[in-house]
Amino acid sequence: MGKGSRLKRQRKEKQLTDSEIYNLFSGEGLEELTNELYEELLANGWKEKDLKFFQQRGSRYCRSRNSFLDEPQFMGDE
Numbered sequence: 001m002g003k004g005s006r007l008k009r010q011r012k013e014k015q016l017t018d019s020e021i022y023n024l025f026s027g028e029g030l031e032e033l034t035n036e037l038y039e040e041l042l043a044n045g046w047k048e049k050d051l052k053f054f055q056q057r058g059s060r061y062c063r064s065r066n067s068f069l070d071e072p073q074f075m076g077d078e
Contacts, residue, residue, distance in 0.1 A: 030060035030069060037061060 031037060033055045041051055041061070054061075059068035 029064065030062055033059065033061055033068075 033051065038051055038055070042048060054068045057070055059070050061068055
């Protein structure tokens with residue numbers, strides 16, 4: 001497989017479907033950072049300082065993207 005074909009395949013794999021985007025913005029499938037999840041992520045290579053940061057912010061974990069998301073902020077929110 002040529003480099004161009006491989007890059008096209010990788011880009012396609014990274015694209016989110018409409019339902020995945022909806023789930024991200026609606027908060028479906030997001031998990032609170034419980035002690036159990038904290039330990040699981042540490043075991044999977046996350047740094048403790050990063051996990052503490054996300055925990056303090058109240059970020060929620062998205063397994064499908066292996067990332068954290070925060071609540072949306074709107075103008076005028078304080």
